[in-house]
Amino acid sequence: MAKPKRIDHVAIIVRDIEQALCFYRDTLGIEPSEVKDVPSEQVRIAFLPLGGPAGSEIELIEPTAENASLNRFLEKRGEGLHHICLEVENIEAALTEMKDQGVPVLDEQPRIAAEGRAIFIHPKGANGVLLELLEKA
Template sequence: MPRRIDHVAIIVRNIEQALTFYRDTLGLQPRAIQDVPSEQVRIAFLPPGDPGGSEIELIEPTSPDSSLARFLEKRGEGMHHICLEVEDIDAALQEMQSQGVPVLDREPRTAAEGRAIFLHPKGTHGVLLELLEKPHEPA
């Protein structure tokens, strides 16, 4: 199933303000900062080590009426989810459903870096988990 931890996502009110700590204090240079209109977010990817390793993902809601904006208002800034990379998201979804794991997605959604599903925290001991299939690179 999971191949590795792809990223740990931290929800923030303002990516530029958060970068004053992550970039300027810790020295983590953003690999990319991008808007994801379908998810109503702006995301910064911060690799702390070797290319291809796990990353920190900063998430800033871009719409005040989005579910992420409501999450931020209710819980404040902090950890949002942990993302695990999987080889086959369709197989992972089927496996989670067959095991009775509460899944928030009926089918994989388009994520910033592939196809993903989210598992509800009530089935994962309190942590929102994202399972992500990244596009396969041509051989």
């Protein structure tokens, strides 16, 4: 069984990372470990670590392209929770298991993510929540 090891991150979609950091960094005191562009995903991500080396993160994600699917998500639903990411040991095994169980997945094969390889589970299969399963690099 591809049981998740831990919550890796919670992703929050924002219109402007710098504006969002005014709250997360300046008000809550969570310093970003990195803010980086991920052109392949058409996003800019601010990584906000919590709980030390084995802790989880909040990721602020800002779409960087007008035609990006994340931009459409933002326009339709507004800022807020985008997805929850669970770390797994083996992404191929997780994908096979999800397909075998009839779970609706958005990926036919693992995609390259900011921190490894990942698949997404459609919200229809996870009680309305977009879930990412991630095998860390």
